[in-house]
Amino acid sequence: MPRYDPEVMTRTLSPRAQEIIAALEREAAARRSDGQLGVQLPATPPQVAEVVEERAPAPDLPALVDTALAKTELARRRLSDLADAVEELAGRLGVADGGGGPERARPASPAEAPAPRAQTGTRRISNRAARRLAADMAAGGASRDAVGDRLHSLYGITDPGPTLDLVFGARATKEDHGPAAVALIPPAAPDANASLLAQPSALEVIDLHHHLLPGIDDGPPTLDDALSLARAAVAAGTTTVVATPHVSRSYPANTAASIAEQVAALGAALAGASIPLRVLPGAEVAVTYAVDLSDEELTALHLGDGPYLLVECPLTPTGVGFELLLEALLDRGHRLLLAHPERCRAFQRDNELLARLVSRGALAQITASSLSGGFGRTVRDVAHGLVREGLAHVVASDAHSVDRRPPSLLDEVEHEGYTEQAAWLVGHVPRAILDGSRVPVVPAVPPRPRHPLKRLLGH
Numbered sequence: 001m002p003r004y005d006p007e008v009m010t011r012t013l014s015p016r017a018q019e020i021i022a023a024l025e026r027e028a029a030a031r032r033s034d035g036q037l038g039v040q041l042p043a044t045p046p047q048v049a050e051v052v053e054e055r056a057p058a059p060d061l062p063a064l065v066d067t068a069l070a071k072t073e074l075a076r077r078r079l080s081d082l083a084d085a086v087e088e089l090a091g092r093l094g095v096a097d098g099g100g101g102p103e104r105a106r107p108a109s110p111a112e113a114p115a116p117r118a119q120t121g122t123r124r125i126s127n128r129a130a131r132r133l134a135a136d137m138a139a140g141g142a143s144r145d146a147v148g149d150r151l152h153s154l155y156g157i158t159d160p161g162p163t164l165d166l167v168f169g170a171r172a173t174k175e176d177h178g179p180a181a182v183a184l185i186p187p188a189a190p191d192a193n194a195s196l197l198a199q200p201s202a203l204e205v206i207d208l209h210h211h212l213l214p215g216i217d218d219g220p221p222t223l224d225d226a227l228s229l230a231r232a233a234v235a236a237g238t239t240t241v242v243a244t245p246h247v248s249r250s251y252p253a254n255t256a257a258s259i260a261e262q263v264a265a266l267g268a269a270l271a272g273a274s275i276p277l278r279v280l281p282g283a284e285v286a287v288t289y290a291v292d293l294s295d296e297e298l299t300a301l302h303l304g305d306g307p308y309l310l311v312e313c314p315l316t317p318t319g320v321g322f323e324l325l326l327e328a329l330l331d332r333g334h335r336l337l338l339a340h341p342e343r344c345r346a347f348q349r350d351n352e353l354l355a356r357l358v359s360r361g362a363l364a365q366i367t368a369s370s371l372s373g374g375f376g377r378t379v380r381d382v383a384h385g386l387v388r389e390g391l392a393h394v395v396a397s398d399a400h401s402v403d404r405r406p407p408s409l410l411d412e413v414e415h416e417g418y419t420e421q422a423a424w425l426v427g428h429v430p431r432a433i434l435d436g437s438r439v440p441v442v443p444a445v446p447p448r449p450r451h452p453l454k455r456l457l458g459h
Contacts, residue, residue: 133147133150133151133441134147134151134160134163134164137150137441138168142441144164144168147160147164147168148160148164150444151163203410203423203426203427204239204240204427204431205237205238205239205240205409205410205426205427206238206239206240206241206242206426206427206430206431206434207233207238207240207241207396207397207399207407207409207426207430208242208244208282208303208310208337208365208394208396208430208433208434209242209244209284209310209339209340209365209367209396209397209398210233210241210242210243210244210396210397210398210399210407211243211244211245211246211284211398211399211400212226212229212230212233212241212243212266212279212399213226213243213245213259213262213263213266214226214262214266216245216251216253216254216258216259216262217245217246217251217254218246218400219245219400219401220400220401223266223269225401225402226266226269227269227270227273227275228402229399229401229402229407230270230275230277230279231275232399232402232406232407233277233397233399233407233409234275234276234277236406236407236408236409236410236411237409237410237411238277238397238407238409238410239276239277239278240277240278240279240280240430241277241278241279241280241407242279242280242281242282242303242304242434243259243262243263243266243279243280243281243282244282244283244284244303244310245259245262245283245284246283246284246286246312247259247283247284247285247286247289247290247301248285248286248288248289248312249286249288249289255297256281256283256297256300256301257300259281259282259283259301260281260300263279263280263281266279267279280303280304280305280434281304282301282302282303282304282310283301283310284310284311284312284339285298285301285309285310285311285312286311286312286314287311287312287314287322287325287326287329288325290309290311290325290329291325291328291329295332295333295334298329298332298334299334302334303337303433303434304434305434306433306434306435306436307334307335307436308334308335308336308337308363308433308436309329309334309335309336309337310337310339310365311326311329311336311337311338311339312339313338313339313340313341313343313344313346313347314344314346315343315344315345322346323353323356323357326338326357326362327360330360330361330362335361335362335363336357336361336362336363337362337363337364337365337393337394337433338354338357338362338363338364338365339365339398340365340366340367340370340398341354341364341366341386342366342367342370342375342379342382342383342386342392343367343370343375343379347382348378348382354386354391355391358391363393363394363429363433363439364386364391364392364393364394365392365393365394365395365396366383366386366387366392366394366395366396367383367395367396367397367398367405368395368396368397368398368408368409368412368413369397369398369405369408369412370382370383371383371384371387371395371412371413371416371418372412372415372416374405384416387418387421387425387445388445390442390445392425393425393429393439394425394426394429394430394433395409395412395413395425395426396409396426396430397409409426410422410426413425413426418445420443420444421442421443421445424440424442424443428440
């Protein structure tokens with residue numbers, strides 16, 4: 001998409017505009033000359049007035065393009081949701097989809113009719129959302145049975161066989177191959193995600209946003225303070241920290257090279273103090289500063305050795321310019337992790353802004369203390385909404401000191417009722433971000449707790 005510069009547009013005159021100005025100057029010179037001779041002239045010539053009236057103020061093309069893109073993306077999302085709802089309704093009504101569009105299933109003749117099932121209410125028609133979920137879970141290592149259980153719990157599909165056959169292939173049965181053939185079918189592999197959730201002690205808790213390096217931003221001022229912060233992180237269950245000092249015009253000395261040196265020095269100090277914490281280099285980069293940096297510098301500022309750049313969400317009330325800058329970084333090939341969008345007024349005011357960015361490949365990181373109300377009720381409500389809507393992919397501490405925004409991470413997530421999602425938010429997705437691998441499927445989010453007044457009234 002071409003980029004427009006309004007300042008250049010206002011400074012540059014078209015050939016037609018230059019002709020009009022030249023005509024007006026000639027008319028003014030003629031009037032001065034005729035006035036000296038005492039000649040009375042009529043009003044401005046009609047042709048000049050008509051030409052001037054044809055001019056119109058130049059439109060704000062960047063604003064128009066941005067508005068059109070936002071409306072298009074919103075319409076696309078609504079159409080996609082509508083298509084999922086239609087397919088879900090088709091499944092409930094027993095409408096088959098043979099690939100060329102939905103059509104009512106032909107009633108079978110008595111000879112063709114299958115034997116009655118022991119279980120009633122069985123539904124064999126699955127919708128697009130169910131197929132997409134099954135494919136994503138299979139790519140993440142989930143077993144056939146685990147995917148079937150998830151389809152049943154989320155969509156009420158009591159017979160997910162057709163969807164599972166599309167993803168895993170047809171499963172042999174006694175009717176197909178006889179009783180002896182069933183023993184030849186290997187058992188389904190165990191659900192990798194379930195095994196990780198069942199073993200919390202083996203979970204690698206990764207804090208992707210942590211101001212641990214001493215004396216280079218608003219984090220710990222001294223090395224002793226940094227060591228105390230590291231001990232607190234280990235006590236909270238964190239095993240790996242990505243040091244993300246601010247990289248902005250307020251901290252011009254923070255570069256990829258200087259951060260790497262600081263991480264190496266801190267790693268040696270942690271080893272000397274017998275603190276079992278792994279520290280990787282990274283940065284929290286201001287987006288207005290990032291667009292002026294070279295791709296080589298931005299790549300060196302990625303989280304760990306992965307492809308993601310942690311971008312700080314500004315506290316501005318509008319996100320129009322912010323969205324365009326993020327698109328520029330995405331076009332340059334950098335994957336983006338958005339830092340604490342729940343605390344950004346632009347995301348609070350525009351519910352679709354984060355959804356648009358996520359649809360273009362960005363991921364979102366919320367702060368652990370936002371879930372517990374450390375930044376107020378509004379931020380807390382927004383943070384919980386992002387988790388429940390699937391727009392939050394990572395929870396990090398954004399720790400600065402032991403007392404001010406401490407490094408508590410896993411306990412905060414579990415305390416707020418996201419026990420089944422905790423491993424995904426603080427372990428599995430952060431590991432995928434560092435490795436550059438595919439983000440695993442999010443576990444089902446628990447239902448929103450009812451308001452105390454509604455519970456009292458029995459609603």
